[in-house]
Amino acid sequence: MSKHSSADQAPIPTAPVPPAHWAASYEEEPTQASAPPQPNGMTALKPFGWAKDNLFNTPLNTALTVACLFLLWLVVPPMANWLLLNASWSGSSEACREAAGACWSVIVVKHRLIFFGTYPYDEQWRPFLACALFVAMLGASGVRAFWRPWLAVAWTLTLVGMGVLMWGGVAGLTYVPNDRWGGLPITLMLSVFSIALAFPLSILLALGRQSSLPAIRTFCVGFIEAMRGVPLVSVLFMASVMFPLFLPEGVTVDKLLRALAGMTLFTAAYLAEAVRGGLQAIPKGQYEAADALGLSYWQKTMLIVLPQALRIVIPPIVNQFISAFKDTSLVTIVGLYDLLTAATVATTDPEWRPYFAEVYVFAGLMFWIFCFSMSRYSQWLERLANRYTRR
Amino acid sequence: MTNPVQALNSARVRGWLYQALFLACALAVAWYLVSNTLTNLATRGVATGFGFLHREAGFEIGESLLPYSASDTYLTALVVGLLNTLAVSAAGVVLATVLGVLIGIGRLSSNWMVNRFATLYVETVRNVPLLLQLVVWYTILNRLPSPREALEVLPGIFLSNRGMKFPVLVEHAGHGWILLALVAGIAAAIAVVRYGRRRRETTGKPFPTLPAVIAALLLPPALAFIVTGAPLAFDVPALAGFNFEGGGSVTPEFTALLIGLSVYTAGFIAEIVRSGILAVPHGQTEAGLALGLSPGKILRLVILPQALRVIVPPLTSQYLNLTKNSSLAVAIGYPDLVSVSNTSANQTGQVVEAVAMMMLVYLIISLAISGFMNWYNRRVALVTR
Numbered sequence: 001m002s003k004h005s006s007a008d009q010a011p012i013p014t015a016p017v018p019p020a021h022w023a024a025s026y027e028e029e030p031t032q033a034s035a036p037p038q039p040n041g042m043t044a045l046k047p048f049g050w051a052k053d054n055l056f057n058t059p060l061n062t063a064l065t066v067a068c069l070f071l072l073w074l075v076v077p078p079m080a081n082w083l084l085l086n087a088s089w090s091g092s093s094e095a096c097r098e099a100a101g102a103c104w105s106v107i108v109v110k111h112r113l114i115f116f117g118t119y120p121y122d123e124q125w126r127p128f129l130a131c132a133l134f135v136a137m138l139g140a141s142g143v144r145a146f147w148r149p150w151l152a153v154a155w156t157l158t159l160v161g162m163g164v165l166m167w168g169g170v171a172g173l174t175y176v177p178n179d180r181w182g183g184l185p186i187t188l189m190l191s192v193f194s195i196a197l198a199f200p201l202s203i204l205l206a207l208g209r210q211s212s213l214p215a216i217r218t219f220c221v222g223f224i225e226a227m228r229g230v231p232l233v234s235v236l237f238m239a240s241v242m243f244p245l246f247l248p249e250g251v252t253v254d255k256l257l258r259a260l261a262g263m264t265l266f267t268a269a270y271l272a273e274a275v276r277g278g279l280q281a282i283p284k285g286q287y288e289a290a291d292a293l294g295l296s297y298w299q300k301t302m303l304i305v306l307p308q309a310l311r312i313v314i315p316p317i318v319n320q321f322i323s324a325f326k327d328t329s330l331v332t333i334v335g336l337y338d339l340l341t342a343a344t345v346a347t348t349d350p351e352w353r354p355y356f357a358e359v360y361v362f363a364g365l366m367f368w369i370f371c372f373s374m375s376r377y378s379q380w381l382e383r384l385a386n387r388y389t390r391r
Numbered sequence: 392m393t394n395p396v397q398a399l400n401s402a403r404v405r406g407w408l409y410q411a412l413f414l415a416c417a418l419a420v421a422w423y424l425v426s427n428t429l430t431n432l433a434t435r436g437v438a439t440g441f442g443f444l445h446r447e448a449g450f451e452i453g454e455s456l457l458p459y460s461a462s463d464t465y466l467t468a469l470v471v472g473l474l475n476t477l478a479v480s481a482a483g484v485v486l487a488t489v490l491g492v493l494i495g496i497g498r499l500s501s502n503w504m505v506n507r508f509a510t511l512y513v514e515t516v517r518n519v520p521l522l523l524q525l526v527v528w529y530t531i532l533n534r535l536p537s538p539r540e541a542l543e544v545l546p547g548i549f550l551s552n553r554g555m556k557f558p559v560l561v562e563h564a565g566h567g568w569i570l571l572a573l574v575a576g577i578a579a580a581i582a583v584v585r586y587g588r589r590r591r592e593t594t595g596k597p598f599p600t601l602p603a604v605i606a607a608l609l610l611p612p613a614l615a616f617i618v619t620g621a622p623l624a625f626d627v628p629a630l631a632g633f634n635f636e637g638g639g640s641v642t643p644e645f646t647a648l649l650i651g652l653s654v655y656t657a658g659f660i661a662e663i664v665r666s667g668i669l670a671v672p673h674g675q676t677e678a679g680l681a682l683g684l685s686p687g688k689i690l691r692l693v694i695l696p697q698a699l700r701v702i703v704p705p706l707t708s709q710y711l712n713l714t715k716n717s718s719l720a721v722a723i724g725y726p727d728l729v730s731v732s733n734t735s736a737n738q739t740g741q742v743v744e745a746v747a748m749m750m751l752v753y754l755i756i757s758l759a760i761s762g763f764m765n766w767y768n769r770r771v772a773l774v775t776r
Contacts (some may be wrong), residue, residue, distance in 0.1 A: 065505075213409060213410050215413055216409070230715070231716065234729060238746050241742045247427060248427050249431060326520040368519050
């Protein structure tokens with residue numbers, strides 16, 4: 001398994017898989033496996049006993065607990081004061097200057113800019129609707145009962161719908177060119193499109209890497225290793241400055257598409273390694289049985305190998321999606337207007353300049369909510385996969 | 392007799408055909424792209440080739456490990472950028488490993504509070520983009536008080552909006568000798584380890600390797616230190632007027648990048664360490680206890696050798712990621728390889744050459760790191776028949 005070679009959100013092999021009879025309760029915390037063993041079922045009733053077992057059982061642990069409590073005492077009261085108690089929640093920047101705590105009114109004033117960038121102000125219900133549609137579809141795609149062919153149709157319709165909403169130009173909507181787009185829609189669209197486009201490419205690359213034809217194998221290995229050996233920033237630079245040179249004179253591709261192409265190629269190389277892990281996990285007997293049946297290469301691949309391999313690689317794909325989601329923030333370097341750029345722009349307003357921390361906390365929270373829920377989801381998927389393979 | 396039609400049924404012949412077809416397509420695409428590029432460059436009047444490397448760069452670089460000025464060549468500028476990348480990556484790898492191992496052990500702690508703290512750290516740091524974290528660190532460092540009201544985080548170490556100031560050793564002739572003694576000590580330690588292993592393997596008699604290694608490493612430099620007259624004078628930074636004088640310093644850009652990279656990567660390393668230790672079955676610890684080994688010996692002789700096998704491969708990719716992520720320096724203005732290449736490309740217009748060189752250098756760095764870690768991995772890997 002090439003589990004370890006995937007991107008930086010590489011699937012961390014979690015605790016040893018629990019025996020099958022535990023699997024029914026996979027909602028339990030993943031850290032449970034590492035949690036201290038509970039001596040008996042009575043601990044919940046005896047807080048002092050629990051504290052003695054879990055906080056003060058050895059001199060070292062007692063010292064650590066005291067150190068942690070001291071740290072909490074140092075950090076929590078000032079943080080609570082800043083975040084909540086002394087914070088100013090509305091009003092002008094003057095009100096903020098008088099308040100000792102955080103200035104959340106900067107979020108109230110700037111949230112439209114942070115979420116939607118320079119999209120025309122009166123039309124911002126369109127990106128809002130597009131994002132809501134998108135998040136709803138993402139949520140629905142996580143439900144196993146919906147993993148049916150119609151989901152692909154629904155996604156196609158969603159993407160078309162999003163395109164109509166964002167660009168407009170039909171059905172009475174005014175046209176908004178895509179260099180006015182910004183904020184959350186850019187982050188969401190770049191990450192989902194780059195994964196969706198990279199996925200088929202990565203399957204071809206992984207198959208090519210396993211191929212017995214040396215020319216094709218060399219090409220695929222070279223591409224994958226070259227992409228994985230260089231930083232995404234340099235790929236994005238290449239996409240933004242060298243793409244225009246590659247194309248015939250007079251043909252131009254806009255900035256968003258160029259960044260998307262760069263991210264797709266980059267993601268495909270990492271995904272290809274995940275898919276290769278899946279391909280390698282299939283017992284050799286499956287390949288041999290397919291050969292014995294006289295199936296051709298493509299019949300064997302499409303009917304026997306991929307259906308089994310892709311099921312194994314669903315969790316790494318979700319992890320790669322989290323990586324791609326975080327990596328979209330890098331497009332700010334090539335001048336695209338994603339959520340992070342929008343947040344940075346919001347902090348440059350002279351009136352609200354002192355309140356950068358609030359804006360970054362807010363933007364960080366947005367990213368965190370998406371990434372954390374997806375990583376929890378991928379852990380759940382992993383346990384689900386284990387339930388079917390381990391009996 | 393095989394006629395051409397029958398030959399097509401042979402898998403080998405078809406394999407060659409497919410490859411020829413693939414190569415032809417690849418070459419056609421490559422030719423198309425290259426010819427387009429050349430035409431485009433010609434119409435824009437951009438020179439090609441690497442001649443620009445020997446021309447005067449004409450831009451200053453904020454910090455450099457080499458003596459550098461604007462009148463030096465582009466090649467020198469790029470080397471300065473590369474050294475900056477290597478410097479921040481090397482420091483980051485060390486810091487991230489130390490922090491990551493501590494937090495990974497913290498996640499396994501039986502102390503509920505330490506456990507929760509470590510989990511909170513990992514879940515926060517891993518789920519927020521590195522670029523956002525870097526920007527936050529940089530903004531914080533830039534809005535620190537001026538040198539006159541600098542924060543003294545540790546005695547002698549000052550943080551201000553001009554970066555971090557710290558004491559450095561005053562140069563002394565004895566330092567060379569101490570360094571030489573240290574090299575000799577390292578050589579002696581390697582010899583001791585080899586001898587100890589050979590003796591254990593041939594005679595079965597244990598050898599106190601650890602104390603011997605510590606003695607071999609510490610004694611020669613300590614002796615040299617005393618013989619040369621204990622040269623231990625520090626140059627402590629002191630406030631003079633509006634800025635500090637004396638001591639060593641690092642810029643806010645470097646500090647922000649180092650903190651950001653280490654804190655982010657430590658979150659991933661912590662998870663790797665945790666899963667590596669968890670991957671060692673509990674029976675191994677119990678077997679060690681049954682043999683009467685002390686807890687320290689169980690950790691060192693039973694658990695760690697097995698855990699390292701699981702830890703080293705993903706750790707390698709984290710080190711690679713850290714090095715590649717150091718390219719985000721361009722966002723906060725630290726003059727790393729990407730940033731210098733970018734400036735050079737903008738000034739000369741020779742984008743293709745600059746980007747190609749930058750990618751090539753990163754590839755070489757990646758290959759070097761993975762080569763080293765593969766070598767180390769082979770040493771800790773399970774040896775089977």
